[in-house]
Amino acid sequence: MERTKVAKPLEGLSKCPTGVRGLDEITFGGLPAARPTLVCGAAGCGKTVLATEFLVRGAVQYGEPGVFMAFEETAEELARNAASLGFDFRGLEARKKLLIEHVRVERNEIEETGEYNLEGLFIRLGHAIDSIGAKRVVLDTVEALFSGLANHAVVRSELRRLFGWLKEKGVTAIITAEKGDGTLTRHGLEEYVADCVMVLDHRVNGQIATRRLRIVKYRGSLHGTNEFPFLINNEGFSVLPITSIGLDYQVPSARLSSGVPKLDAMLGGRGYFRASHILVSGSAGTGKTSLAGAFTLAACARGERCLYFAFEESPSQIMRNLRSIGIDVEGWVKKGLLRFCASRPTGQSLESHLVEIYHHIDAFRPRVIVMDPITNFTVIGNPDEIKSMMSRLLDHVKSRQITVLCTSLTSAGEHEQESEVGISSLVDTWILLRNLEAGGERNRGLYILKSRGMAHSNQIREFVLSNKGIELVEPYIGLGTVLTGSARVAQEARERAERLSGKQEADHERAVAEARVAALRAELMGCEENLNRLNGDSALRIKTQTKTRAEMTRLRDDGAIGA
Numbered sequence: 001m002e003r004t005k006v007a008k009p010l011e012g013l014s015k016c017p018t019g020v021r022g023l024d025e026i027t028f029g030g031l032p033a034a035r036p037t038l039v040c041g042a043a044g045c046g047k048t049v050l051a052t053e054f055l056v057r058g059a060v061q062y063g064e065p066g067v068f069m070a071f072e073e074t075a076e077e078l079a080r081n082a083a084s085l086g087f088d089f090r091g092l093e094a095r096k097k098l099l100i101e102h103v104r105v106e107r108n109e110i111e112e113t114g115e116y117n118l119e120g121l122f123i124r125l126g127h128a129i130d131s132i133g134a135k136r137v138v139l140d141t142v143e144a145l146f147s148g149l150a151n152h153a154v155v156r157s158e159l160r161r162l163f164g165w166l167k168e169k170g171v172t173a174i175i176t177a178e179k180g181d182g183t184l185t186r187h188g189l190e191e192y193v194a195d196c197v198m199v200l201d202h203r204v205n206g207q208i209a210t211r212r213l214r215i216v217k218y219r220g221s222l223h224g225t226n227e228f229p230f231l232i233n234n235e236g237f238s239v240l241p242i243t244s245i246g247l248d249y250q251v252p253s254a255r256l257s258s259g260v261p262k263l264d265a266m267l268g269g270r271g272y273f274r275a276s277h278i279l280v281s282g283s284a285g286t287g288k289t290s291l292a293g294a295f296t297l298a299a300c301a302r303g304e305r306c307l308y309f310a311f312e313e314s315p316s317q318i319m320r321n322l323r324s325i326g327i328d329v330e331g332w333v334k335k336g337l338l339r340f341c342a343s344r345p346t347g348q349s350l351e352s353h354l355v356e357i358y359h360h361i362d363a364f365r366p367r368v369i370v371m372d373p374i375t376n377f378t379v380i381g382n383p384d385e386i387k388s389m390m391s392r393l394l395d396h397v398k399s400r401q402i403t404v405l406c407t408s409l410t411s412a413g414e415h416e417q418e419s420e421v422g423i424s425s426l427v428d429t430w431i432l433l434r435n436l437e438a439g440g441e442r443n444r445g446l447y448i449l450k451s452r453g454m455a456h457s458n459q460i461r462e463f464v465l466s467n468k469g470i471e472l473v474e475p476y477i478g479l480g481t482v483l484t485g486s487a488r489v490a491q492e493a494r495e496r497a498e499r500l501s502g503k504q505e506a507d508h509e510r511a512v513a514e515a516r517v518a519a520l521r522a523e524l525m526g527c528e529e530n531l532n533r534l535n536g537d538s539a540l541r542i543k544t545q546t547k548t549r550a551e552m553t554r555l556r557d558d559g560a561i562g563a
Helices: 047-061 075-083 089-094 107-113 119-132 142-146 152-169 261-266 288-301 315-323 330-335 350-364 374-379 383-399 485-558
Strands: 036-041 066-070 098-102 136-140 172-178 196-205 208-218 228-233 236-239 277-282 306-310 338-342 368-372 403-409 429-438 441-451 461-466 469-473
Touching (some): 047 089, 047 136, 075 089, 089 098, 119 152, 142 172, 152 172, 306 350, 330 338, 350 383
Parallel strands (some): 036 196, 136 172
């Protein structure tokens, strides 16, 4: 009997890690290995930068040599451009890790030939690949190969041949292409023959430039389908997914002080959870920065590094203002435990701010971070974009066990309990500071809207700032409402006066009663004296009578009485 052959299970798609920060995460491992990937977009969107970093990371991090074939820029121009990103093209070329080929394509040469194919390109590229044993290839840009060619049938045919030839060579390739009119590329064919297609976009909204990346297709693999922000800076290309970690990070149970003892008492007696997210919101002038300053001082006093991001005031202004309420942090700056990073949000995009914050965290390695205030980001992004940015940041720092306190400006009125940037659902502890107006004066109030994982006070406390620091006054309730400021002082004075008046009246009544008691005691003593005197007289009479009877008995016995 013939045995049935069991088919071998098919292996999954092999992937080539790019080494580009964030890109391997949204592609679940990298680009398709030994297959071509198309990177398209308008001029200036970052196609060449991405392709350059793909080759450099491959050579440096993964030991995979690469060939860069350019049709528009010379090798010298590419080397200078790469140097601005910190990439040493010349050093890699000297070690046979990189080979740059500049192919000059002129329109008049194509017209003179009369028949156009890519055989010459295949020969030249094949030689370059074999000479260094290349595993990665970049072609930048594909339009230059067919510039001025009117025969679209030839273009389609040669494009298919190019992509097929790259697969046969077994190299992982990135081919860049310019955006077309209503199509991803000018020819509208490359996206169909490529195994992976990425679109880069550089847009300007409200005078703020942002960059986005989207994976249009990825044959044989799952991938992120959303638009992902990315950034190009002096460290290269960085993709910023919504979050780079799952929701499986560990959270400690340790607690740390807020810097205000009575606020710690309101938070279950021990302060915030370590590695938690704290939001301090309130309208202007309620003391948000003061509370952040107390938290900063407490962290430095524990010997912990604190990173303070200021988006509204300069470091010297913040330190001067904090000194006026008895919080002096300047010494900790000199000791290296506190670092200020001050910048205007309008200076760069949200993505640039996020990457810069990452950079400062990596360089300083803080245990505590303060961001004051995050609502200033509203000038460069809408609430959804800011929430997306903060979500990525908070997940990043929570995975590193860093405690973050953010201040947020809210508008006074009925919407005071709403966070301007919509991150209230992301934070663990939310403290609201309010202006309490009554009796012709304004005072500050503090209460805890939420604090996950701990029992916390539901009382409104008066929040007092003075040259002695921050003081939370014990809740004082009079006439069914919370009294603050002079109203509280006046009510306390009235009650003290009432208590004093009651005491005086009681003292008077006591004195009267004591006088009455004294009179009764004197009367009692007089009665006792009379009684004693009467008792004495009675005893004397009895004694006299007894003596008389005895004498009479004696005389009778003697017969004196009878005579």
